[in-house]
Amino acid sequence: MSIISVVGPKGGIGKTTLSINATAALTRALSSGKNHNRICLVDLDLRLPTITSLLDSHPSKTFYDLFECLGKKTYQNDFLKIVYLMTSRFRAYVEGDIPARNERLAKMFHHYHAMNIDLFLASEFKYGNEIRELLKKRKEIKTISQIKKLQPILKKIDLEKFRSLLEEMERVAQPVMEEYISYIEEYGFSILGGEVPILGKRAHRKRINEPEFLLRFLEFLDHVFQKFEHVIVDTPAGGVNHMSSLMNVIDQVLFVFDLSNNIAINGSIDAVHTFIDYYEEFQADYAKGQLVGLDRVHVNRLLEQKGKGDLYQSIKNKKLGIVFNRCQSNQEIEKSLKMLREYLDTLDKYHQYKRRIQIVGMVPHNKVINITNNRKSLFYNMDIALSERMDLIAKAILSKNNICPTLADDDKTIISYLNKTKKPQLFEKLTRLAGSSTN
Ligand SMILES: Nc1ncnc2c1ncn2[C@@H]1O[C@H](COP(=O)(O)OP(=O)(O)OP(=O)(O)O)[C@@H](O)[C@H]1O
Ligand SMILES: [Mg+2]
Incomplete structure (x- = not known):
């Protein structure tokens, strides 16, 4: 089981778009016949859930019912x-x-x-x-x-x-988990989440702030997570403050950097810092045996799954990755890499984290994305070049080893990796070139 969370504190930077399409790419990468327990996309936006309407699939029970x-x-x-x-x-x-x-x-x-x-x-x-x-x-x-x-x-x-x-x-x-998970035949993955704003209701706003209630909600999520091989969690703008313990169950965090917006880039850089801080504190408390509440529940679960030896490594090795969105030029990538490196450097964290932070992928600014979104469908598979971007992200998510560059690599290496296209296409281009030169 692996849980991947797509985060970024600002609204409208592409978290949902990337979550949905990365799920589609993961499904393709893993597919060998239909498997209802393979991939689940979770919409954790409790204020304004959008995934069910974007995919035009409406589960019989949603987080509101939950x-x-x-x-x-x-x-x-x-x-x-x-x-x-x-x-x-x-x-x-x-x-x-x-x-x-x-x-x-x-x-x-x-x-x-x-x-x-x-x-x-x-x-x-x-x-x-x-x-x-x-x-x-x-x-x-x-x-x-x-x-x-x-x-x-x-x-x-x-x-x-x-x-x-x-x-x-x-x-x-007890809620029956299966009633809340809806498998979409057309896409080959399941979804779980909202349909209507959940926190619009006063009683629910009150509930989400009560640790005893929250614990029950997180227990339910944990139950779902264990059922699937891969879970992609789409988080709302501003993160999931009331559910910070959720950060512990995440194996990989994908930070979305919206290159068209400087304020959003700063926000995402800050999110990287927040996660680093949180995990450092978690590790320290774990080492001292001072974990409490949900954190402790999580560690006990991991102990059952992995055994003590691998547990510390798994906590230490959470994958941190960056996906650039709305990219229009390589200079934008260089600029935001510089901003992130400098920021981490001022915190004295650059050398410690430069190899941990992976540069997972890049999605250009593209009209097709907007249009398909409005038509309530995926852009994945609508456009070969865009699909390839998502395939690269899916590959990085699935790989056990680090296949992508890190913050420690030079910009040229990073940019050439992000622009990588599949060999057959390159082969096609070459044969086309060869054809034109013989004409
Ligand atoms: N690379 C892109 N090119 C063009 N349009 C994009 C791109 N990425 C996202 N969009 C569009 O931007 C809008 C906002 O995207 P999305 O809803 O995924 O953002 P979000 O971060 O999930 O927002 P929120 O914080 O409100 O949940 C959507 O209309 C989407 O189609
Ligand atoms: Mg969203």
């Missing part, structure tokens, strides 16, 4: 399970069935004070109001013996009924 399910069912259910255990322990204590010194009672008392009620939908559950009331009293209940004060509320909750409602809810609490 947020509803995780918020209304998964979170609700996990929350209520704890409330159930807590209520039954408290009742047992109040009714004299267990003493004040009881380990499980103490644990539930701790939960009582730590529970996050912000995401609980009281109106959706029969005993919602009683639960709210119970938790509102937390300020007054400072010791275990004070639980007795809760007796009138506890009595209003029928534990038998509560349990059977919970069992009923459990059956639909």
Whole structure:
């Protein structure tokens, strides 16, 4: 499994365009018959998802449904399970069935004070109001013996009924991954993501900022990632701040440099810096055994997959690549390489990273891209020269060794690599030239 993320902090620089077409090129490079579990394109733009409409393919369930399910069912259910255990322990204590010194009672008392009620939908559950009331009293209940004060509320909750409602809810609490993934026959890859703006809804904006909810969302993504051989993640402008832990599950980061826009280039250079910083901190925390939360979950997953020996290497060797977009001249490439080198140099990071940062590909500014985009289809395969650009990017993504130049190479080497075309074409050109000279 390999996860490739296409990033760039500015809007409109070509992240989505490149994600879609790189996915198509990867599909072609790997294709040997239809395989539904090979490649998935994930639209992580929760504000304004566009991939489903660009590809004119509309999955039956999208991230909007996922947020509803995780918020209304998964979170609700996990929350209520704890409330159930807590209520039954408290009742047992109040009714004299267990003493004040009881380990499980103490644990539930701790939960009582730590529970996050912000995401609980009281109106959706029969005993919602009683639960709210119970938790509102937390300020007054400072010791275990004070639980007795809760007796009138506890009595209003029928534990038998509560349990059977919970069992009923459990059956639909977990999202079914397959319902959210849609395989596009025509293109030979799957998509997962949005359809309508998800963060437009206030409840969802609130949810995405709650770590407990986020964890469930990331767990779902992780589940999907493991199903596929390759996953391309299209990220929104500005990145995925609320999901920074996601950076850890990414194997390769492709930074898009929009050469037509100096501000955008500066933004992408800054993104390279942000990632370097993040990974350096991650490595340091990992070495000291100080990873927490999702970072730790991720490391445990990698440990299972790779074993301890290779894990450190995999964290250390995340591939960082650059794709130039909207290129109109080689000078633009030279200029932005210079800007990036100088910036890294001022941070004293140039020598450390110059061989790590690969120059993966280049896509020219081209009308065909805009036109095909508006026609809701891929530009890949519409134009041979453009397809070759994407094939080069796909090849770099797939290769285990570094086949492309790095920031350490000279501009001439980089530019000649980026302009590389396939041999048959060169052969065609030569035979055409040979033909014309004999005429
Ligand atoms: N190389 C190119 N030549 C011509 N047009 C391009 C090129 N790359 C992208 N475009 C066009 O630029 C527009 C913006 O591209 P795209 O939506 O991929 O950007 P984005 O970075 O994903 O934007 P956002 O941050 O809003 O998600 C699209 O209309 C696309 O067709
Ligand atoms: Mg986009």
